[in-house]
Amino acid sequence: MTTATATQMPARRPNWFARSEAWLDERGKGAWIAAMVIGFIFFWPIGLALLAYMIWSKRMFSNSCARRTRHAHAAFKSSGNTAFDAYKAETLRRLEDEQTAFEEFLNRLRDAKDKAEFDQFMEDRAKPSKDEPETAEA
Numbered sequence: 001m002t003t004a005t006a007t008q009m010p011a012r013r014p015n016w017f018a019r020s021e022a023w024l025d026e027r028g029k030g031a032w033i034a035a036m037v038i039g040f041i042f043f044w045p046i047g048l049a050l051l052a053y054m055i056w057s058k059r060m061f062s063n064s065c066a067r068r069t070r071h072a073h074a075a076f077k078s079s080g081n082t083a084f085d086a087y088k089a090e091t092l093r094r095l096e097d098e099q100t101a102f103e104e105f106l107n108r109l110r111d112a113k114d115k116a117e118f119d120q121f122m123e124d125r126a127k128p129s130k131d132e133p134e135t136a137e138a
Contacts, residue, residue, distance in 0.1 A: 032050070
């Protein structure tokens with residue numbers, strides 16, 4: 001197949017499942033839950049399949065299905081103003097640096113807490129052996 005032939009072919013329409021998924025994603029988690037409940041009402045295996053799919057695709061526990069991707073793309077979209085774009089890029093870089101520093105801080109706190117808990121455990125474990133009276137072996 002040549003590239004001219006490939007570019008002249010019409011765009012393939014997504015299947016009914018992909019269209020349904022996109023439609024539900026646009027409406028959010030409530031639409032997914034409503035579809036699952038309706039599935040359980042009419043034919044329980046459909047509701048069970050929707051529940052399994054929602055858990056497997058992480059739609060059940062995410063904040064939003066489609067909105068998250070729109071916001072991520074908007075953060076890197078150019079406004080057309082180079083001064084504002086430079087300011088935005090610098091601010092985003094600074095925020096990423098602050099996030100990294102904060103995550104490192106939290107890791108240090110967790111490490112310090114783990115060490116303190118372990119030291120306390122070792123100290124508590126060593127106390128009973130010191131308090132036990134020594135018996136003479138016969």
